[in-house]
Amino acid sequence: xxxxxxxxxGPPIIMFVAFVIFPVALAAYYGFYRWHGxxxxxxxxxxxxxxxxxxxxxxxxxxWHNFLIMVLSLxxxxxxxxxxxxxxxxxxxxxxxxxxxxxVPFIISEVIxxxxxxxxLQSNGALNGLLHNTGLDFMRADWLANPKLALWTLMGIxxxxxxxxxxxxMLAGLQSIPEELFEAAAIDGASYWQxxxxxxxPLLGPTVRIWGLLSIIGxxxxxxxxxxxxxQYISGTAxxxxxxxxxxxxxxxxGNYGYGSAVAVVMFLVSLVVAVIYQRFVLRRDxxxxxxQGVS
Amino acid sequence: MxxxxxxWSSVREPGAPTGGRGNRDKPKKxxxxxxxxxxxLFIAVCIAPVLYIVVGGFxxxxxxxxxxxxxxxxxxxxxYLNVLSSNxxxxxxxxxxxVALASTIGIVVLGLMVSFVIARYDFKLKGAMYSLFAAGLMxxxxxxxxxxxxxxxxxxxxxxxxxxxxxxxxxxxxTTVIILVPFLRAIPKEIEEAAAIDGASRLGxxxRxxxxxxxxxxxxxxxxxxxxxxxxxxxxxYILDSQANFTLPLGVQAFxxxxxxxxxKVLAFTSLAMLPALIFxxxxxKRIVGGLTGAxxx
Numbered sequence: 001x002x003x004x005x006x007x008x009x010g011p012p013i014i015m016f017v018a019f020v021i022f023p024v025a026l027a028a029y030y031g032f033y034r035w036h037g038x039x040x041x042x043x044x045x046x047x048x049x050x051x052x053x054x055x056x057x058x059x060x061x062x063x064w065h066n067f068l069i070m071v072l073s074l075x076x077x078x079x080x081x082x083x084x085x086x087x088x089x090x091x092x093x094x095x096x097x098x099x100x101x102x103x104v105p106f107i108i109s110e111v112i113x114x115x116x117x118x119x120x121l122q123s124n125g126a127l128n129g130l131l132h133n134t135g136l137d138f139m140r141a142d143w144l145a146n147p148k149l150a151l152w153t154l155m156g157i158x159x160x161x162x163x164x165x166x167x168x169x170m171l172a173g174l175q176s177i178p179e180e181l182f183e184a185a186a187i188d189g190a191s192y193w194q195x196x197x198x199x200x201x202p203l204l205g206p207t208v209r210i211w212g213l214l215s216i217i218g219x220x221x222x223x224x225x226x227x228x229x230x231x232q233y234i235s236g237t238a239x240x241x242x243x244x245x246x247x248x249x250x251x252x253x254x255g256n257y258g259y260g261s262a263v264a265v266v267m268f269l270v271s272l273v274v275a276v277i278y279q280r281f282v283l284r285r286d287x288x289x290x291x292x293q294g295v296s
Numbered sequence: 297m298x299x300x301x302x303x304w305s306s307v308r309e310p311g312a313p314t315g316g317r318g319n320r321d322k323p324k325k326x327x328x329x330x331x332x333x334x335x336x337l338f339i340a341v342c343i344a345p346v347l348y349i350v351v352g353g354f355x356x357x358x359x360x361x362x363x364x365x366x367x368x369x370x371x372x373x374x375x376y377l378n379v380l381s382s383n384x385x386x387x388x389x390x391x392x393x394x395v396a397l398a399s400t401i402g403i404v405v406l407g408l409m410v411s412f413v414i415a416r417y418d419f420k421l422k423g424a425m426y427s428l429f430a431a432g433l434m435x436x437x438x439x440x441x442x443x444x445x446x447x448x449x450x451x452x453x454x455x456x457x458x459x460x461x462x463x464x465x466x467x468x469x470x471t472t473v474i475i476l477v478p479f480l481r482a483i484p485k486e487i488e489e490a491a492a493i494d495g496a497s498r499l500g501x502x503x504r505x506x507x508x509x510x511x512x513x514x515x516x517x518x519x520x521x522x523x524x525x526x527x528x529x530x531x532x533x534y535i536l537d538s539q540a541n542f543t544l545p546l547g548v549q550a551f552x553x554x555x556x557x558x559x560x561k562v563l564a565f566t567s568l569a570m571l572p573a574l575i576f577x578x579x580x581x582k583r584i585v586g587g588l589t590g591a592x593x594x
Contacts, residue, residue: 004499102342129365
């Protein structure tokens with residue numbers, strides 16, 4: 001039996017440790033060197049990379065952007081997804097078709113979403129054209145380059161891309177609530193809104209909180225969309241750059257692999273701290289150590 | 297998606313997710329018109345940009361310049377034919393297909409192996425093994441990419457499809473394990489005992505009983521792996537240098553900067569690049585949406 005366990009679980013574990021865990025550990029090691037990626041790293045600089053990162057105004061800026069994106073994603077998508085899910089959970093026709101269609105933006109790759117939206121949002125693009133055609137000329141804007149607007153444009157695209165996933169998740173959560181509860185409440189004379197507020201929302205809590213964690217991690221790692229739409233340099237001036245953009249720009253594109261690794265470590269620590277805080281204060285009730293002792 | 301399934305699965309100890317529909321799914325009457333209005337509006341917002349890309353490919357550049365938000369008048373197929381007859385598109389299409397298929401197979405096979413061990417064997421390190429993969433959800437590709445690139449370079453796999461496939465398999469394992477373990481655990485112990493009485497070894501049980509019974513879970517995991525691979529951008533961006541090895545996401549990016557003046561052609565290329573994932577999704581949507589629903593439902 002030991003042999004079976006070893007044969008079956010050996011290859012996956014080796015693969016996983018070698019290409020997932022080990023690189024993260026390597027990043028921590030490379031982060032202490034000034035290193036351009038050739039040969040073994042020799043130029044030990046201690047915590048200097050980290051000092052540079054934390055004092056770099058550009059990094060503080062991207063950290064702030066990540067924070068804004070994280071908070072705005074929760075604040076915009078959460079309530080919107082709950083309302084839409086409540087709506088779509090009613091007995092209406094064509095529910096399964098609706099579910100498929102709202103999931104489409106989530107299935108399409110970030111690169112395609114980014115390419116498509118950047119064409120539509122150019123100053124002579126489709127959105128401004130549409131606003132012109134409908135007589136809303138005063139609303140035309142430079143959606144991508146205007147630094148006052150760009151972050152909101154990004155939030156719009158993020159919402160569009162990921163709201164379907166949130167709604168599907170909430171719908172699934174709603175389906176797990178026993179219908180008897182609603183019937184009992186209705187018999188007791190509760191109104192539709194009372195039922196939603198007193199029964200649905202509390203019971204939907206676990207789903208909402210798990211979605212929140214996914215959304216937070218996604219926000220902190222955001223890269224593809226920004227890199228495709230704004231690129232390394234314009235994202236800086238437009239105010240949409242993120243930690244991952246900074247990492248790729250300062251690390252790989254500049255050939256500073258030691259520095260890039262240090263940025264990765266900082267990103268990891270930021271995500272970890274946020275996730276731990278979230279688990280501790282928000283998810284405590286739901287998880288009860290699910291991740292650490294899911295199998296018992 | 298994965299983490300959700302993860303935490304829910306482990307909290308609720310579900311049986312195999314079936315994606316089955318309850319009575320509630322059968323609408324009996326039409327209901328409130330306002331609901332339909334909001335639903336239609338929501339769908340329109342979700343779909344309109346996708347349609348714009350597809351339909352825009354049927355226009356000419358002068359049409360797009362004079363009326364950015366208009367419909368094709370007349371419809372031209374030149375952009376699409378142009379892309380479809382180019383070696384670039386088909387080369388990148390082939391690369392994406394190879395990478396996605398190889399990654400999917402790797403993820404499913406390795407994922408099944410380790411999930412089976414975690415789900416059906418009793419040993420001390422079982423919990424630790426599960427935690428190891430569950431923790432993997434906290435290690436997104438973006439964070440590991442810099443050292444991963446160095447590793448791939450040291451292995452001599454830079455600019456080869458293999459260099460994308462291998463890490464992709466490794467990063468696909470956590471989701472897979474977390475979805476499959478509850479599936480495999482849900483197979484009743486009696487079946488295993490019956491198989492043992494009939495003289496099947498545990499491995500025989502694996503091949504004869506577990507594989508067929510875990511079909512739905514395997515399909516769900518496979519679809520997620522395929523779409524994830526098809527859409528992956530960061531890893532190919534780091535690993536693949538030469539255009540001949542590009543996958544479609546890199547191809548779309550390269551194409552749109554190369555033909556930045558030719559919007560119509562870019563739109564045609566982009567919509568052709570997203571088509572396979574969309575077709576794949578529409579064929580298997582019940583599995584994806586239903587599987588997700590089932591997993592969360594418990």
